[in-house]
Amino acid sequence: MLNNGAVDRIFHALGDSNRRAIVERLSRGALSVSALAKPLDITLAAVVQHLQVLEESGLVRTEKLGRVRSCQLHPEGLRVAEDWLANRRGLWERRFDRLGELLDGPIPSRRKART
Amino acid sequence: MLNNGAVDRIFHALGDSNRRAIVERLSRGALSVSALAKPLDITLAAVVQHLQVLEESGLVRTEKLGRVRSCQLHPEGLRVAEDWLANRRGLWERRFDRLGELLDGPIPSRRKART
DNA sequence: CCGATACTCAAGTCCATGCTTAACAATGGT
DNA sequence: ACCATTGTTAAGCATGGACTTGAGTATCGG
Structure with a gap:
């Protein structure tokens, strides 16, 4: 709930x-x-109300001219989401570097004293 | 609410x-x-419960071996979200092809009889 | 000035959903 | 056989959040 903040707001939006x-x-x-x-x-x-959420998340920008509010997409917001997804997929593709953690506990062949 | 389905479930997840x-x-x-x-x-x-949502959305795959359920990321799920975002941004970048629609109503220089 | 347009704001309703508890089932280790 | 581990399921609670209504403000056109 009180997460990264930016990513949180964007995906929530x-x-x-x-x-x-x-x-x-x-x-x-x-x-x-x-x-x-x-x-x-x-x-x-x-x-x-939806526009408020979108604007606070950084996905949309609005500007009021006269009595009309013009709403524009703010693509950097999309970028944050795309980056998050790309990072997850990137890690997943490189996951073989870290093999041997099916459980998060200690692995038989390794001694690890922790807490 | 009853949207594309796949995209809906993924972003909701x-x-x-x-x-x-x-x-x-x-x-x-x-x-x-x-x-x-x-x-x-x-x-x-x-x-x-979260895993159920993730699995139904196609983001995660699980398999039960003995009493332990092993959970894996299913990257094609991520791909759906990435594609959606990339499409939005792609359209946005090509938005100048469709200029002149600040309002969806008629524009002063154009006559448009509608309803 | 008047009416219409284009929002804005505050309250309140109501349903989805995230979470807990608790009871249960199946498997593994010794 | 026994107990611990691992997960499953159902029931209920409680908060969030999507939506509406209604009343108000500001701007535009004539």
Whole structure:
């Protein structure tokens, strides 16, 4: 819960399908709040709340011009998630360097005094 | 909620920090359920529940040998998430092909009779 | 100035879900 | 045979979070 913070917020944000739908639309280009709301069969207010989450996570940037709030994807946010995933997969591919840890306990051929 | 299904389950699974912690540990190599539980300050039962979610999402594969269940990362699951993110970013980078849609409504210089 | 548009904010509802406890099953070691 | 280890399952709780309603603010067009 009180994790890395950035990664936490981003994956939490992406964990909701409506928020992912918003990200999908925004990857096509900037949109206003009400434009985002139209295809979503939830209230404008709900969309605003999702946008708050997305903005706090760094996935989306918004700017208000007059009475319309323009929402843009902020791709560096996506980058954080991509990097996390790539790191996991990278470690997994190099996992043979660390063989012999099926259990986390001591391995018969190695003495390890710990606590 | 009843979305693409695969993508939905995967991002939902990754939305929880304990589950991400499990994925992180598993990227280092296979582990048993109780080995996974140890550093997590939640109950074994809770870990089992997380593993169910992870397995149903396709991120993790498990196999039971004797009384120990060995859990492995299933990297194709990660791939689905990576692909989704890469697609969003790809579209974003090519977004200038579709300029002129700040609002989804008509743009002053264009007549568009709609409903 | 008036009405319509485009949000904003605060409360409150309600369901999903993360977690615990507890009882149980199966396997392994001695 | 006995007990410890490892996991499974069900039940219930409790918090979070997605969503709505409703009332309010600010901006735009005429």
